[in-house]
Amino acid sequence: MSDESSRQVQILYVAEAEDGIRLDRWFRRRWPHLSNIQVQKMARGGQIRVDGARIKPEGRLTAGAAVRVPPIPEPVVRAPGEHAPLSAADIAFAKSLVLYEDDMVIALNKPAGLAVQGGTKTTKHVDRLLSAWGEGMERPRLVHRLDRDTSGVLLLGKGPEAAKRLAGAFARRQAKKTYWAIVLGLPKPTQGWIDQPLKKSGINDFEMMRAAEAKENGAEPAETAYALISHAGQRAAWMALRPYTGRTHQLRAHMRIIGHPILGDPKYGDEKSQALSGLLKLQLHARRIELDHPSGGKLIVEAPISPELKAGFEHFGFDEQEADVDPFANLRRPR
CATH class of the missing domain: 3.30.2350.10 (Pseudouridine synthase)
Structure with missing residues (x-):
């Protein structure tokens, strides 16, 4: 996640492969530097909401659910390059992956070896590259995932409504x-x-x-x-x-x-x-x-x-x- 997005309230969608995952584990997968206590505090304080409702840290998530993510505390130690702005080469690379794009959907041809989301040792990933389209409401949303070494079609939603509808289609197994x-x-x-x-x-x-x-x-x-x-x-x-x-x-x-x-x-x-x-x-x-x-x-x-x-x-x-x-x-x- 970029510095900008981590300081804002975000709406993220539970991927199909994450159906049934605990809320605290879902957060730790995306922000490994968060402690269990930090996640519990945000959940119990009502800062985290799922489809508009409060949820306990141990609550289970369903695919396609909209998770309100409050501003995430900065990690004490940053992975080199993870928070750096995208370079011109990064932006050109991200745009080169586009198979299809309209005002609601982007389809990428993800290459093998490129992770969809980051981790403690992964600084180059699709989620970071989405800043090539802008930040805030302009930033596309991931609606499903592919393994790092699996290549092929990866869909993104432009804006929260498009992302919600796409994620819902995956959750209802209509894709x-x-x-x-x-x-x-x-x-x-x-x-x-x-x-x-x-x-x-x-x-x-x-x-x-x-x-x-x-x-x-x-x-x-x-x-x-x-x-x-x-x-x-x-x-x-x-x-x-x-x-x-x-x-x-x-x-x-x-x-x-x-x-x-x-x-x-x-x-x-x-x-x-x-x-x-x-x-x-x-x-x-x-x-x-x-x-x-x-x-x-x-x-x-x-x-x-x-x-x-x-x-x-x-x-x-x-x-x-x-x-x-x-x-x-x-x-x-x-x-």
């Missing part, structure tokens, strides 16, 4: 997201539905999502549709993946759980996938998003494949033209 991935082996059946709750284990850089029982404490429902686009014999498959829920690392964890980890994934890969990956980076790309535009009609945005995924296509002989417009046209959610 159709299509990811492309190259995975180990050939899944059988070649299309289907993964309904496997996930639970976080570990902390910080060692945090992972693992399979869990539905009634297990901390388990979160997680559902993913998958469909084969093409395959390189039995070695590797190019898959379309559609998350119905938005859990952290959901696609990566689900593909590992069914025995077909995404190639180039150091966290969720296994010995076979790591051997086949070689020098390939994470083969996961947010290809397309389709949802209602905040002002009416449909918004459909596609991101050209990243250099990382292009390297995988070239290695296994895949061609973009093989993909159907909707790989999930014949797949129905089981219920």
Whole structure:
């Protein structure tokens, strides 16, 4: 967060992947320098409100909720460069990522390796780059997230009303997201539905999502549709993946759980996938998003494949033209 934004009251929206998170943890993720006592004081004093209502520090947040964030106390020690104004090069870089922009929406093509939000050791991230469009009401709002090493479409809302409507669409699972991935082996059946709750284990850089029982404490429902686009014999498959829920690392964890980890994934890969990956980076790309535009009609945005995924296509002989417009046209959610 910039100095300017941290001194102002802000309205931020709970990301889809943060559904169910405690308020105090939500704050600590964004401002790691805050103590639990500081968060408790702000919440109990009514400075923090969710959808206009008071909330306890241990209260749970729902995806799409609007959080009133009071001015945040400065950290005692600042990460180098985190609070510096954007340079001309930073602004040019941010604008170069734009896939689509109108008066309510911006769609970025996030490159692999760029975090969406900052932390104690992350000073270059999408959230900081949003200052390229201005501050205060002019500053776009994040409405969902992508993993640092996942490339592709990232939507932003221009102004609080647009952000609220977009975040609401994600929270109500009305956004159709299509990811492309190259995975180990050939899944059988070649299309289907993964309904496997996930639970976080570990902390910080060692945090992972693992399979869990539905009634297990901390388990979160997680559902993913998958469909084969093409395959390189039995070695590797190019898959379309559609998350119905938005859990952290959901696609990566689900593909590992069914025995077909995404190639180039150091966290969720296994010995076979790591051997086949070689020098390939994470083969996961947010290809397309389709949802209602905040002002009416449909918004459909596609991101050209990243250099990382292009390297995988070239290695296994895949061609973009093989993909159907909707790989999930014949797949129905089981219920």
